[in-house]
Amino acid sequence: MILTTCAACAAPLAHDAPRCVRCWTRYCDSTCQHDHWRRGHKQMCKKIHRGGNAEQYHADKKYKEAVAVAVEKCADDTKGQTCYICTQALHWKTKEGLVRGCSCRGTAGFAHVSCLVEQAKILCNEAEENNLIGTKRFDEKWARWYSCSLCEQQYHGVVFCALGWACWKTYVGRPETEWPRLGAMSVLGNGLFVEDHHEDALVVREAELAMKRRVGASEDSLLVAQFNLANSYQMLGRLEEALRMRGDVYSGRLELNGGEHKHTLSAANNYANMLVHLERFDEAKSLLIKTIPVARRVLGISNDITLKMRWLYAQSLYKDPGATLDDLREAVTTGEDMIRIARRLLGGAHPTTTGIEYSLEKSRAALHARETLPGS
Structure with a gap:
């Protein structure tokens, strides 16, 4: 609930x-x-x-509030445009304005939240009627609750938040054991999270994990819920709780998927990230020394997860107060190798590229400071 x-x-x-x-x-x-x-x-x-009783009444109210916020925030961008679904500027029934919260450019991607909701409901209802739940075809249709059907990129900010409430109000009346209700809670939690409503997202994600445990959801589903909850803990500064949960997710992925699975390597990266954030550098280095060779072999040296693991490893070297001269040199050479790969694959403006550049500058500065110390 x-x-x-x-x-x-x-x-x-x-x-x-x-x-x-x-x-x-x-x-x-x-x-x-x-x-x-x-x-x-x-x-x-x-x-x-x-109004459908307490939970439905609450969801409907929050949905209307979220739509109003989204329309207002998108007003300047949507001026003079029409909905790509109904072709109108104002929705015929709700009289709401337009939004755009994806990666569409030019005159594409403008829509009413109500039209996006109706589109998602129709597609998912058809998929349910055809018994597609649990298949890739259903997942593709379910994605309309959080991603654009034109550019296929995830909605962001206020639009995702409004669609999160829309998804929840659509399926809140379903029994807890039905997948759409579980899925709707996840969409809502993610929508609140991307709009920085982290306290609200935490409430939803804690309730989601508790519900999944009650109904006996799959281990994979529980690990996804724990991953999302760890993100909320981290954003709220509850770092030790986030660390414990990231460790639990990594252990769970090892047991469920094995050490060479992409999900396991991603979980290891997330766990290492928290260890570095909490300045537990020895633990981070130990984990990364074990997992980076696996990531390079299984995913390749150019994979995003591999890059981030090596980035974290460089940080664990140069940020450690006890770093040796050799540690700092290794951090620099690792960063120089990574930046070449990142610029070639991701471009210079990508957040991963700019983050690696920043770390490389810091590691070079730390190395220079150490080499110029008397007696070095």
């Missing part, structure tokens, strides 16, 4: 907490319920019930 706190006192709730028999608003106990009734719930109860 996304409404995870008591409506009266805001205390955290179990998924099976008591609720109002009419509108399903949930409470700690009968004392909180009676108190909330006296403080105004009596006047709202019927309205919430008519």
Whole structure:
């Protein structure tokens, strides 16, 4: 559930907490319920019930708010344009304006959130009717909830956030055991995350992981949920919790997929990244020395994961206060090799390229400072 706190006192709730028999608003106990009734719930109860009960009513409200924010933020970019789906400037029913939050350029990619939602619903309903859940064809249709059908790039910012609420309000009434409800919670959590609503994303992602554990979701699905939750912990500064979860994900991937699988190597990279961030350089170096040769052999030296692993390794060398002169020289030579590969494959403006350039400058500065010390 996304409404995870008591409506009266805001205390955290179990998924099976008591609720109002009419509108399903949930409470700690009968004392909180009676108190909330006296403080105004009596006047709202019927309205919430008519709106589909508490969770649906909440999701519909948040969706409308998110659409309004998205339209306002996109207003300058969408002026004078029309929706590529319905060909109108204003939506015929909702009267909402246009948005664009993908990688489309020129006059492409403008749409109403309502049209994007209807497109995704139709495609996913057809896929369900044809029993395609769990297949690649269903995944391609489900992607319309978070990526553009024209440029096929993931939506970002306010548009992704609005579509996250749209996806959740569409499937919130499904049983917990049905995949679309699980998938919708994931889309919502990701949409909130990319719009920097990290506290809200954390609530959704914790609820998602708890629900997946209750219904006996696959180990792969649980590891994905843990990965997303670790991202939220990290963005909120809960770094030790993020580190523990990244370690759990890496261990889980080793057991599930083996040491040479792309998912395992990606998990190792994420774990090493947290170790470097927390300045646990020896642990990071130990992990990377073990996994980089595997990544180079399995994925290739030009793969993005391999590049990031080597980038982290260089950082673990030159950032370590106990680094030797040889460590600093290795950091520089590693960075020089990586920057050639990154510029050739990704271009000079890519974030990975610019990040490697920055690290190379820092490692060269550290090496120069050490070499000019008296007695070096």
